[in-house]
């Protein structure tokens with residue numbers, strides 16, 4: 001035995017390890033049986049005894065010919081006589097039954113799959129066919145939501161709609177409800193983008209607006225909310241309404257408005273002998289955005305008309321929670337009576353001052369009753 005110097009011994013050991021790792025990582029190890037061998041191995045595919053080159057792996061043996069000719073398993077690389085096809089790829093029996101994941105719905109083996117979180121931390125795997133059925137569809141293009149999706153909540157009804165990433169990236173938000181607008185829906189002349197579901201309910205005639213105004217006044221009477229002056233109804237576009245909203249203060253008129261409607265009034269006062277201010281007259285106007293969806297027009301009109309009731313009775317400034325909360329609370333009751341339950345429910349969930357004010361009034365009503373709210377806001 002030749003004695004190697006210590007450092008050389010070390011490098012031989014490393015080299016041998018590397019060669020061994022390389023051989024095993026190839027999975028298949030190449031062998032040779034001489035034609036004089038006592039017992040020759042048998043090829044698993046053609047069934048013949050092998051003399052000469054052959055291949056072995058994990059208990060499988062193949063002659064060189066079969067190894068070269070056969071299709072190999074897409075997952076483990078083993079040559080196969082019989083194979084199972086999944087999504088156009090060939091797999092051996094073992095891989096098909098044990099290594100490939102199975103669809104949680106139809107139970108079929110899958111190569112490509114989609115995962116879906118069912119509950120916190122728990123995910124299921126589905127095949128494309130099953131996922132297409134359970135994934136839901138994009139509200140705009142209608143395609144199954146297999147990839148990334150975007151969920152948007154209507155700021156009118158609070159309902160959620162789902163969109164594919166592609167549509168979500170290029171669509172504009174609906175002016176009325178905040179949902180996404182399909183590219184085929186062109187904006188109104190004043191620049192408002194309207195979604196398909198709002199578009200179906202748009203009002204195009206001034207007569208219809210006046211009809212809704214009459215309905216709203218009737219409902220106020222039924223609720224015992226008497227408004228002594230008749231505010232003039234003005235139907236305007238977005239540009240006009242925005243202009244009116246900022247012109248507050250200059251004329252001394254009182255303006256309460258938001259992006260869809262506005263109540264404006266001039267009040268006449270008289271000071272009593274005991275120093276109290278009394279309202280002697282009031283002239284009001286309601287401005288409402290044109291081309292509103294029917295239900296939204298009903299809500300905005302009820303809200304603005306409630307301002308008219310309030311302004312007849314109140315002389316001093318109160319916070320927005322009271323002023324807007326009250327108008328929204330009256331509108332909320334009118335919407336419920338009219339059967340517009342989704343909008344009414346949506347109003348209670350809004351995070352802005354209108355939502356806050358409405359929740360405050362609903363709580364107050366629970367404690368003090370309907371009349372109690374009226375007394376509270378006007379005292």
Ligand SMILES: [Zn+2]
Pocket residue numbers: 043044045046047048062063064065066067
């Ligand atoms: Zn063979």
Ligand SMILES: [Zn+2]
Pocket residue numbers: 073074075076077078091092093094095096
């Ligand atoms: Zn395999």
Ligand SMILES: [Zn+2]
Pocket residue numbers: 103104105106107108126127128129130131
């Ligand atoms: Zn499936």
Ligand SMILES: [Zn+2]
Pocket residue numbers: 138139140141142143163164165166167168
């Ligand atoms: Zn889409």
Ligand SMILES: [Zn+2]
Pocket residue numbers: 174175176177178179194195196197198199
């Ligand atoms: Zn909309």
Ligand SMILES: [Zn+2]
Pocket residue numbers: 256257258303304307323324327
């Ligand atoms: Zn208001």
